[in-house]
Amino acid sequence: TELEEHRRRAHLIGEEGYAAEFSDEAIEAGAVDPTLVLVQIEAHIATVKEEAFSRKDILEKVERWLNACEEDAWLEDYNKDDNRYNAGRGAHLTLKRAEKARILVNKILGNICLSDFY
Known part of the structure; x- marks a missing residue:
């Protein structure tokens, strides 16, 4: 589970269910040494963490861009709402969120360019 969580956060594709290839039945039957399985999984986790660290800069930019896109979508919906001026x-x-969203969207989308991702 930890391995798959690291892979998901680093946006790494493939080898989902890596630990599942070692079935519980095989471990319980003694066909597979559980310490060997644990060592292999820990080594794979370390490899994934290194890969994620090497992608840290781009992952942060992608995360900021995704957040800005979410805020932009929310802001569009907010601007289309005719009841937005009702003081409920x-x-x-x-209104505070809308103000912050406008600032964030203008700042992030203005600063991120596609060349940052190549």
């Missing part, structure tokens, strides 16, 4: 409960919080 929590309206001031929504």
Whole structure:
């Protein structure tokens, strides 16, 4: 589970279910040494962590870009809402989020260019 979580966060593709290739039945029957399985999985986790670290800069940019896209989509929906000016409960919080979203979207989308990803 830890290995698959590291792979997911690093956006690494393939080898999902790596630990599943060692079935519980084979381990319990003694056909596979559990310490060997553990050592292999830990080595693979270390490899994935190294790969994720080498991609850290691009992953941070992608994460910021995805967040900016989410805020941009929310802001578009907010701008289309005819009731956005109604002073209901929590309206001031929504207005604050809209203000922050506008700043974030303009800043992030203005600073990120596709050449950063190649």
